[in-house]
Structure formats: structure tokens, C-alpha cells
Amino acid sequence: MEHKSIAFSVQDLTVSYGEQTALKNIKFQVEEGNLVGVIGPNGAGKSTLMKASLGLIPKDHGTIEFYGKPVKQMRENIAYIPQRNNIDWDFPITVLDTVVLGTYPKLGVFHRPKKADRKRAQACLEQVGLQKFSKRQIGELSGGQQQRVFLARALAQQTDIFFFDxxxxxxxxxxxxxxxxxxxxxxxxGKTVIVIHHDLSKAEEYFDDLVLINQELIEAGPADLVLTPEVLGKAYKSQLPFLQSEGADE
Incomplete structure (x- = not known):
């Protein structure tokens, strides 16, 4: 059996907002070449986990590594797409220029995108089916189209690890x-993709592995082993009757 490298490792991650603990001693690993969903109830700390892992918010303690290195050494090799409500859609920028921004991390300081970078951005827009919208202002698009533009921007970064909130x-x-x-x-x-996701009905169809949290790690592993009433009930306590009735209809 082929041995895969550990692309993303979280060890004993604890994060607090003032006196409130958001995450406590979270620990799991993600092998390279996996599509992984992060699930849990509202307020479980899913976005906090992602932001703390990427060094976007401070952590109390814990070790985060990407291929055995800290995030500051791997930043160019990581693409991050935040939630849509955290993006200024009124910013006066075209769809194509938004995607071109994905080439900046690898350009270095004071270097402007070349013709080849814009060509790559066009190709990424084609992948998401939005090449004909390249000259539109980003705010003119629908929510789904905007999300696809930011996926195209992530593709333009040419990274090995992708985070989607x-x-x-x-x-x-x-x-x-x-x-x-x-x-x-x-x-x-062979890329590694980590996605915060809320729709449990599609989780097994979409993801190889799941990380289930509710401030603490409940379970991490293959999707079919995480998506059992017993495991889900530990995280979604108040919604357990709903989960059981869902399973009864299958």
C-alpha cells in the first residue's frame, strides 16, 4: 500500500476569545491527496479552527504543521477561500483581475503579473465556466458565480493545499x-482539500474523510465511520432525534 505524506497536522490546538474557550485540545492529521470535510453544529468552532490553523487568528497553544513545517514557511503553497460574507463585493475590480490576484503570492514583492499570468487566470476562469464574465465587476455576479470566481483565484495560485470555509x-x-x-x-x-461544510446529507458523497468537532474533537476518519447516529449524537446533542429520524427513512 502506498504511504502518503501528512499534509496537514493539528496537535493540541486550543483557542480562546477572552474568557471563552472556542477550541480545546484539537488533534488530527490529514494525508495528502484527500478531500476532507470539517463538520459540526453552529458555534462548534469550525471557522476558528481553519483561521487558527492558517495563522489568521492567535491560538492559546498547539502545533500546526503543513508537510512538517509551520504555516509561515508554507504560506505560498496554501490557498484559502473565506466565507462569502467576509468579502467586499463592492470593491471595483473585474472578475479576471480578481483571479489574477491568485498569481501574486508566487510573484514576489514589486513584480507585476505578466502576460502568462493573465493567460493562466483566463484558463482558471474557463475551468469554472465563467470566462465570458471576465470583464464584469465582481459584485455583479450571483452568489454561486462569485464563489466560482474565488475558486478560480485559488486555482491560479497553483498550490498543493486548499482551504474553503x-x-x-x-x-x-x-x-x-x-x-x-x-x-x-x-x-x-494529489492536492489536499479541506472544506468547512454544514449539509450532513451530502457529506459522505462529497468527502473522503470528515473531522467532526464541537469545540473539542468528536471524531476524525473516513466519512462513513463518522456519519453514524452514535458519533453524530455526541456533537449534535439537541438534534439527535432529527438525525435518527433521517436515518430511519433510508
Missing amino acids: EPFVGIDASSEETIIRILKKLRDE
Whole structure:
């Protein structure tokens, strides 16, 4: 059996907001070439986990590594797409220029994108089916189209690790199908993709592995082993009757 490298490792991660503990001693690993969903109830700390892992917010303690290195040494090799409500859609920038921004991390300081970088951005727009919108202002697009533009920007970064925070919230079914198809293609190319996700009904179809948290780690492993009433009940305590009735209909 082929041995895979550990692309992303979280050890004893604890994060607090003032006196409130958001995450406590979270510990799991993700092998390279996996498509992984991070699930849990509202307020479980999913976005906090992602932001703390990427060094975007401070942590109380814990060790985060990407291929055995700290995030500051690997930043150029990581693409991060935040939640859509954290993005200024009124910013006067075109769709193509938004995607071109994905080439900046590898350009270095004081270097402007070359013709080849813009060509790569166009190719990434084609992958997400939005090449004909390249001259539109980003705010003119629908929610699903905007999410696909930011996926194209991530593709333009040419990284090995991708983080997406709730990419399927508030988008149309066609955009969701396009995005998950591309995420699976990235996985098949050996990339590592971590996605915060809320729709349990599609979790097994979409992801190889799942990380279930509710401030603490509940379970991490293959999707079919995490998505059992017993395991889910530990995280979604108040919703357990709903989960059991869902399973009874299958």
C-alpha cells in the first residue's frame, strides 16, 4: 500500500476569545491527496479552527504543521477561500483581475503579473465556466458565480493545499456541482482539500474523510465511520432525534 505524506497536522490546538474557550485540545492529521470535510453544529468552532490553523487568528497553544513545517514557511503553497460574507463585493475590480490576484503570492514583492499570468487566470476562469464574465465587476455576479470566481483565484495560485470555509452556502445547485467536481479533481491530482461544510446529507458523497468537532474533537476518519447516529449524537446533542429520524427513512 502506498504511504502518503501528512499534509496537514493539528496537535493540541486550543483557542480562546477572552474568557471563552472556542477550541480545546484539537488533534488530527490529514494525508495528502484527500478531500476532507470539517463538520459540526453552529458555534462548534469550525471557522476558528481553519483561521487558527492558517495563522489568521492567535491560538492559546498547539502545533500546526503543513508537510512538517509551520504555516509561515508554507504560506505560498496554501490557498484559502473565506466565507462569502467576509468579502467586499463592492470593491471595483473585474472578475479576471480578481483571479489574477491568485498569481501574486508566487510573484514576489514589486513584480507585476505578466502576460502568462493573465493567460493562466483566463484558463482558471474557463475551468469554472465563467470566462465570458471576465470583464464584469465582481459584485455583479450571483452568489454561486462569485464563489466560482474565488475558486478560480485559488486555482491560479497553483498550490498543493486548499482551504474553503463554507463554499456551498447560498449558492445555486449548478455552481455547487461545478465546485465539488473541481475539488474532487484537485484531490485526484494529489492536492489536499479541506472544506468547512454544514449539509450532513451530502457529506459522505462529497468527502473522503470528515473531522467532526464541537469545540473539542468528536471524531476524525473516513466519512462513513463518522456519519453514524452514535458519533453524530455526541456533537449534535439537541438534534439527535432529527438525525435518527433521517436515518430511519433510508
